[in-house]
Amino acid sequence: MTTNNPYPIVLFDWGDTIMYDHPERTAPVIEWETIELIEGIADLLAYLHTSGRRIALATSADVSDESQIRGALARNGLDIYFSYVYCFKNTGLTKSEAFYRHILSDLNIPASDAMMIGDHFVKDVQTPNAVGMFAVWFNPKSDEIRKSDLHTTVYSMKELMEFFQSLG
Numbered sequence: 001m002t003t004n005n006p007y008p009i010v011l012f013d014w015g016d017t018i019m020y021d022h023p024e025r026t027a028p029v030i031e032w033e034t035i036e037l038i039e040g041i042a043d044l045l046a047y048l049h050t051s052g053r054r055i056a057l058a059t060s061a062d063v064s065d066e067s068q069i070r071g072a073l074a075r076n077g078l079d080i081y082f083s084y085v086y087c088f089k090n091t092g093l094t095k096s097e098a099f100y101r102h103i104l105s106d107l108n109i110p111a112s113d114a115m116m117i118g119d120h121f122v123k124d125v126q127t128p129n130a131v132g133m134f135a136v137w138f139n140p141k142s143d144e145i146r147k148s149d150l151h152t153t154v155y156s157m158k159e160l161m162e163f164f165q166s167l168g
Contacts, residue, residue: 007134013057017119041157042077047165137152
């Protein structure tokens, strides 16, 4: 898929970025009674998909495998947006520089073509920055803002949608 958009590949963290995580639950997410989505994520994914970007899930989740993750996403109709799922069970890697280098290599793209979005500043922002990727810190829990040439902060999916729209 060819796109003239900046960041033609958008990587999303899963827990507390796509859906609310409940660390006390030890079963795979697909088995949870309810899966609560982050407000605005469905609209954002639809927008990104329509814009021609490819969307991938990049998670450290180690309980669920790719088919279970896709099944959990399907319960809320989000599976259709994700071209790729990278998790511990299919990479053998936790979120580290090696994890992000593996994704870039697998997708055969330079770091400048990818953007990572997630709620954990170290794993979802600083680590992708270390391999040259731009990242967005999704920070709905405080008013702290962190910005640099390689990252920015948003507080809601609505604000993230506005950020993507501003890119053209």
